[in-house]
Amino acid sequence: MPNNSKGCLIAAFDNENHIYFDMAVMAADRVAKHLKIPVTIVTDRLEGDTHQHKRIIVEKPGGNWRNDGSTWRNLIRTQLYDLSPYDRTLVIDSDYFLCTPNLLPHLNCSRNFIMTKQVYSPVNRKIESYKLGNTQIDMYWATVCIFSKCEESYSIFEMAKHVQEHYEYYSAIYEYRRVPIRNDFIFSVALHLMGGYGMRDYGFKSYPLVNCDSLMDYDKFENDKLVYRYVTDKIYANSINGIDLHLMNKDQF
Amino acid sequence: MNTEQLRDAARVAYDRELAKQNINTAIESRMTVNYAGGMFIVTQELISFLHSWIGPTWHDWDGVIYMMDAYDVPVKVIPYELLQICQRRWWEVMNEFAAEYEEFIKIRNAKQL
Numbered sequence: 001m002p003n004n005s006k007g008c009l010i011a012a013f014d015n016e017n018h019i020y021f022d023m024a025v026m027a028a029d030r031v032a033k034h035l036k037i038p039v040t041i042v043t044d045r046l047e048g049d050t051h052q053h054k055r056i057i058v059e060k061p062g063g064n065w066r067n068d069g070s071t072w073r074n075l076i077r078t079q080l081y082d083l084s085p086y087d088r089t090l091v092i093d094s095d096y097f098l099c100t101p102n103l104l105p106h107l108n109c110s111r112n113f114i115m116t117k118q119v120y121s122p123v124n125r126k127i128e129s130y131k132l133g134n135t136q137i138d139m140y141w142a143t144v145c146i147f148s149k150c151e152e153s154y155s156i157f158e159m160a161k162h163v164q165e166h167y168e169y170y171s172a173i174y175e176y177r178r179v180p181i182r183n184d185f186i187f188s189v190a191l192h193l194m195g196g197y198g199m200r201d202y203g204f205k206s207y208p209l210v211n212c213d214s215l216m217d218y219d220k221f222e223n224d225k226l227v228y229r230y231v232t233d234k235i236y237a238n239s240i241n242g243i244d245l246h247l248m249n250k251d252q253f
Numbered sequence: 254m255n256t257e258q259l260r261d262a263a264r265v266a267y268d269r270e271l272a273k274q275n276i277n278t279a280i281e282s283r284m285t286v287n288y289a290g291g292m293f294i295v296t297q298e299l300i301s302f303l304h305s306w307i308g309p310t311w312h313d314w315d316g317v318i319y320m321m322d323a324y325d326v327p328v329k330v331i332p333y334e335l336l337q338i339c340q341r342r343w344w345e346v347m348n349e350f351a352a353e354y355e356e357f358i359k360i361r362n363a364k365q366l
Contacts, residue, residue, distance in 0.1 A: 109292035
């Protein structure tokens with residue numbers, strides 16, 4: 001393993017409804033284009049073109065119920081510390097599409113562990129931080145995360161594995177929904193515990209997660225610009241560009 | 254476009270304030286720089302602060318100070334060097350913003366998106 005190596009990991013496990021592998025390759029192409037770092041796709045797929053990106057083959061993680069009736073194979077995030085071949089790793093979801101090099105300053109800084117916390121909605125124009133469950137601890141979004149191979153990050157991932165293993169117990173303690181098992185919740189609890197019960201902020205600074213969620217209909221996505229529609233008091237259309245996008249409506253690709 | 258598509262397009266509204274906020278959010282995300290292993294958010298305050306250390310003539314003071322970066326990590330800073338980096342980024346991003354703003358003010362309705 002080269003010293004001071006930086007790279008990106010994207011996990012992709014297909015299910016009945018979506019081919020996450022293809023999405024991951026698209027997302028990986030964008031990482032290589034905008035950040036110019038190597039990308040490794042963590043998957044169970046032996047076939048399929050990864051373009052120039054590397055691939056780590058692992059066993060498909062256990063199924064997880066999702067409200068669209070499909071099986072969600074998302075429970076590998078806590079193992080990515082062990083799987084990463086890089087000294088400093090960027091982890092993104094396969095539906096996170098980079099449109100800028102904005103992550104580079106965060107990737108090049110010395111903070112050991114960072115995860116997205118602030119969310120920008122291109123519908124209600126607010127930058128918000130959410131709270132988790134009835135205990136109202138800070139909610140982190142595991143969609144984008146940067147970590148260095150170090151004691152602190154190792155401990156956070158080990159704690160996350162523990163929370164995942166005892167998810168039902170922690171969901172009762174922190175009073176949030178038990179199903180589906182979400183990485184966002186796992187890491188929110190792990191970071192709350194590891195950060196001295198919420199004393200430490202692990203969130204990105206000046207980098208909100210732009211969630212393009214079910215409130216939006218994508219009209220087109222070209223040249224890093226998303227044109228979308230949404231309904232509030234009437235039907236609106238707008239566009240957003242020059243920022244990285246979390247395109248959550250996979251059916252609309 | 255047929256009549257139905259035209260009618261549909263006419264029904265769609267455009268929120269200029271939201272569009273402006275989308276641009277502002279994108280611009281703010283770009284206002285970050287790396288220096289000596291730290292990450293700094295470029296603001297008018299930071300630029301003024303760095304200027305205050307340098308003195309009235311450029312290079313008057315070339316000492317070293319410690320500053321907290323955006324992630325609360327103390328970083329050893331030569332104010333003159335960081336100022337140059339911040340000014341460059343400010344110039345790049347704000348020029349882009351001005352160009353984008355020119356395009357933005359031309360958009361009067363959703364059909365022009």
